[in-house]
Amino acid sequence: MLAMTLPAARRKSVGLAYVLWALFGLFGLHRLYLGRNLSAAGMAAITVLSVPLIWSGLGLLGFVTTGTWALADAILIPGMAKALNTPVAAAP
Incomplete structure (x- = not known):
């Protein structure tokens, strides 16, 4: 298989992904930008x-979960x- 790169206009920026992660990491906007919609x-x-649910303790568990996920x-x-930036070309 042959690897090829995307044109610059379609490439995803690691820097922008980190900015989205820093500002909206708990909401997953960095994942949305990188095509991980689900x-x-x-x-x-x-x-x-x-x-x-923050006062019930379940909310705290949710924030710990997404916080850990965002740190990973x-x-x-x-x-x-x-x-995303280096899709593999199909073999002829």
Whole structure:
């Protein structure tokens, strides 16, 4: 298989992904930007549902979950961007 790179206009920026992660990491906007739509929706749903449940303890568990997930993403962002930016061409 032959790896090829995308044109500059379609490439995803690791820097922008980190900015989105820093500002909106608990909502998963960095994942949405990097094409991980389902997991981004999951992060956003857990965060939004955790707000009214914060006093019951379930909300705290939700924030710990998305916070840990977001911290793990700090390591995973470059790999996610690379996977999007270098699609593998199909063999003829």
